[in-house]
Amino acid sequence: MKKILIIDDSAVMRNLLLDYLADLKFDVDACGDAEEGISKAVTGDYDLCICDMHMPKASGLDVLRQVREARPELQFVFTDSLPDQLSEKVQKLGTFQYLHKPFELEQLRKIIVGLLKPVRTQ
Amino acid sequence: MNLLGRAINPNLRTKFLLPISAMLIVSMLLASGYMLDRQSDSFRSELETSGETMIKMLAINAESGVLFESEYMLDELLLVLARFEVVRYAVIVNLDGKVLSSTGKCNLECLQHIKSDHTVEPGGLCYKRYAEDSAGVEHLLLSTPVTTRRETVSREHLGMSDQVGTGLAIEQQDEVIGHIVIGLSLETVNEAIAEGRVAVILLSALVLIAGIFIVTLIVNIITKPVTALVAVTDTIRQGDLSRRLDIRQNDEIGHLARTFNSMIESLQQSREEIEEYNRTLEEKIVERTRQLEDAQAQLIQSEKLSAIGQLAAGVAHELNNPLGGILGYAQFTIEKLRKSTSKQGTSKEIASFLKYVSDIETQARRCKAIVQNLLKFSRSSRSVDFETVDLNAALEETVSFVEHQFRINQVELEVWLSPDLPNIQGNLGQLQQVFTNLLINALHASEPGQTVTMQSRISPAVGEFGGAVELLVIDKGHGVSPENLKKIFEPFFTTKEVGTGTGLGLSVSYGIIRDHDGEILVSSELGGGTTFTVVLPVQKSAASTDTGNRTKQSNHRQEES
Numbered sequence: 139m140k141k142i143l144i145i146d147d148s149a150v151m152r153n154l155l156l157d158y159l160a161d162l163k164f165d166v167d168a169c170g171d172a173e174e175g176i177s178k179a180v181t182g183d184y185d186l187c188i189c190d191m192h193m194p195k196a197s198g199l200d201v202l203r204q205v206r207e208a209r210p211e212l213q214f215v216f217t218d219s220l221p222d223q224l225s226e227k228v229q230k231l232g233t234f235q236y237l238h239k240p241f242e243l244e245q246l247r248k249i250i251v252g253l254l255k256p257v258r259t260q
Numbered sequence: 261m262n263l264l265g266r267a268i269n270p271n272l273r274t275k276f277l278l279p280i281s282a283m284l285i286v287s288m289l290l291a292s293g294y295m296l297d298r299q300s301d302s303f304r305s306e307l308e309t310s311g312e313t314m315i316k317m318l319a320i321n322a323e324s325g326v327l328f329e330s331e332y333m334l335d336e337l338l339l340v341l342a343r344f345e346v347v348r349y350a351v352i353v354n355l356d357g358k359v360l361s362s363t364g365k366c367n368l369e370c371l372q373h374i375k376s377d378h379t380v381e382p383g384g385l386c387y388k389r390y391a392e393d394s395a396g397v398e399h400l401l402l403s404t405p406v407t408t409r410r411e412t413v414s415r416e417h418l419g420m421s422d423q424v425g426t427g428l429a430i431e432q433q434d435e436v437i438g439h440i441v442i443g444l445s446l447e448t449v450n451e452a453i454a455e456g457r458v459a460v461i462l463l464s465a466l467v468l469i470a471g472i473f474i475v476t477l478i479v480n481i482i483t484k485p486v487t488a489l490v491a492v493t494d495t496i497r498q499g500d501l502s503r504r505l506d507i508r509q510n511d512e513i514g515h516l517a518r519t520f521n522s523m524i525e526s527l528q529q530s531r532e533e534i535e536e537y538n539r540t541l542e543e544k545i546v547e548r549t550r551q552l553e554d555a556q557a558q559l560i561q562s563e564k565l566s567a568i569g570q571l572a573a574g575v576a577h578e579l580n581n582p583l584g585g586i587l588g589y590a591q592f593t594i595e596k597l598r599k600s601t602s603k604q605g606t607s608k609e610i611a612s613f614l615k616y617v618s619d620i621e622t623q624a625r626r627c628k629a630i631v632q633n634l635l636k637f638s639r640s641s642r643s644v645d646f647e648t649v650d651l652n653a654a655l656e657e658t659v660s661f662v663e664h665q666f667r668i669n670q671v672e673l674e675v676w677l678s679p680d681l682p683n684i685q686g687n688l689g690q691l692q693q694v695f696t697n698l699l700i701n702a703l704h705a706s707e708p709g710q711t712v713t714m715q716s717r718i719s720p721a722v723g724e725f726g727g728a729v730e731l732l733v734i735d736k737g738h739g740v741s742p743e744n745l746k747k748i749f750e751p752f753f754t755t756k757e758v759g760t761g762t763g764l765g766l767s768v769s770y771g772i773i774r775d776h777d778g779e780i781l782v783s784s785e786l787g788g789g790t791t792f793t794v795v796l797p798v799q800k801s802a803a804s805t806d807t808g809n810r811t812k813q814s815n816h817r818q819e820e821s
């Protein structure tokens with residue numbers, strides 16, 4: 139079972155993703171605090187991280203920077219509620235999937251399946 | 261005041277006229293006085309000469325009468341004399357003073373001097389004197405001695421004595437034997453003098469009048485232009501520069517007048533220039549002020565819009581998470597319900613739940629669309645793909661989208677596309693969204709039977725400015741009131757019924773065109789129609805470096821679908 143980590147300060151989004159992805163038979167973990175999320179991502183053996191861009195203590199960009207060193211193989215899907223320069227900065231660090239809230243669940247599912255499939259076939 | 265001034269400071273005319281006239285009068289008086297004097301002198305001397313001749317003739321003719329003391333002879337003589345009117349009286353006396361004969365009224369006192377006179381210088385001489393008679397009337401008194409020639413040769417030849425040659429003078433001697441006195445009237449002389457005086461006075465007066473007239477004329481010729489000059493100078497001093505001197509002389513005064521006229525001409529010209537300058541200055545100030553006010557209003561407007569934009573961005577940010585939850589849970593629930601219905605067969609209850617949640621999903625999607633539009637209006641950093649856009653093609657495609665709506669509303673859509681429109685850099689989808697908004701707004705404002713015109717055209721490059729393309733949407737519909745015109749770009753401003761319009765169309769268009777470095781302009785007349793003009797810049801080189809910066813990676817597009 140693939141392990142997915144959700145980092146989002148919005149409780150409703152967190153809960154939604156937890157319920158939805160659990161229903162899709164993923165091993166889902168979630169936290170609302172960016173710093174806690176970073177340590178979880180670094181220490182845990184997650185396959186995918188769904189990370190919000192705008193959080194109080196650190197941005198999605200900070201999460202990416204700090205986690206990538208330790209876990210270069212970790213896949214990222216970023217979400218944001220306000221399009222701004224952060225998304226551009228994230229793009230510069232590599233090609234990442236990006237979703238603008240509110241997004242369609244179906245779209246998220248396709249992305250996740252797309253990202254985790256190759257790993258599964260290996 | 262003026263009169264007093266004039267009396268103290270006589271004008272030029274008076275200065276000329278007075279002395280010249282005075283001179284004329286004085287010289288005329290002197291001349292006529294001299295003439296009168298000469299005239300009476302000459303009249304008197306004429307009388308004297310004729311009187312002398314007369315008395316000498318008388319003396320000669322009276323010789324024998326006196327010699328013989330023949331009163332008869334002498335009376336005859338005086339009778340002839342009395343025929344002359346000029347003779348007032350005549351007296352012949354002998355040496356003793358006895359009156360031998362007389363005629364007229366004689367004043368005997370006159371005779372008293374005679375003897376002494378005649379004894380001093382006897383012989384052939386005539387004495388004359390102006391005397392007065394008893395009545396005090398002046399007359400010319402003439403007296404002469406009556407002589408006879410006494411010859412020592414013989415007394416027989418006495419009657420012949422006058423024929424004797426002068427060579428015998430030694431023997432001959434003139435002897436005084438009596439005296440003759442005549443008084444000649446001065447009446448005719450005086451009359452003649454009086455007549456002459458009248459003539460002289462008349463003549464002098466005539467000459468004087470003519471003289472003064474001519475002098476006045478000459479003085480006028482000299483002073484008239486000067487007076488005109490003064491009058492014009494006065495009007496000019498009062499600020500009226502339109503007057504000119506009408507003096508066409510070829511002398512110094514004419515020259516002065518011409519110089520003066522050209523001086524006033526240039527004065528008037530420079531004054532007009534100053535006035536013109538002042539006027540245009542005022543106009544310029546008014547124009548400048550208006551431009552400034554416009555710019556300020558525009559600034560306020562765009563500040564306001566950008567403030568609204570920031571607010572919209574904040575609202576969008578706050579709404580997106582709950583909206584994401586609502587939409588996601590709705591979709592999740594729908595999925596779950598569908599699964600359970602397929603398992604357990606259609607339960608009525610579940611079917612109605614499915615419908616409710618689907619409604620939630622639909623409304624959440626609508627909210628999502630609104631929020632996305634709001635974000636497009638606010639200066640978002642969401643970069644979109646910029647590509648080379650053939651604006652005419654984009655317009656034609658947009659027309660094909662909306663044509664149907666125009667047809668069912670019976671509004672005609674006319675399209676005028678400039679054939680050689682340059683391509684621009686932009687996002688085709690966003691630009692088409694703008695054109696659609698403008699066309700649908702124009703359609704909503706129009707009545708059936710009216711025409712909406714869409715036009716594309718070029719505004720040429722000038723200097724730094726690389727040129728632009730313009731897209732106009734013109735309708736003849738109900739128009740926008742001036743106070744509403746300020747608000748139409750604000751999000752959620754709408755005059756349409758609730759549910760019909762969100763009031764985001766123009767604010768989104770505004771944001772899109774702003775992100776394209778373009779401008780969206782509106783002019784409207786209430787009841788007369790509205791024209792929207794979209795101005796989009798044309799990059800000088802088609803593949804501008806700017807394009808690269810603004811284009812984002814291709815994978816960003818998928819989430820929009």
Ligand SMILES: Nc1ncnc2c1ncn2[C@@H]1O[C@H](COP(=O)(O)OP(=O)(O)OP(=O)(O)O)[C@@H](O)[C@H]1O
Pocket residue numbers: 697701702703705735737738739740748749753754755756760761762763764765766767790
């Ligand atoms: N061509 C037009 N003629 C007259 N009024 C217009 C025109 N275009 C816009 N307006 C006015 O401007 C308002 C705002 O227009 P806008 O497109 O922003 O919103 P809307 O059309 O009301 O709603 P929607 O969000 O559906 O476009 C309109 O409600 C209307 O009053």
Ligand SMILES: [Mg+2]
Pocket residue numbers: 697700701761764765766
């Ligand atoms: Mg509209």
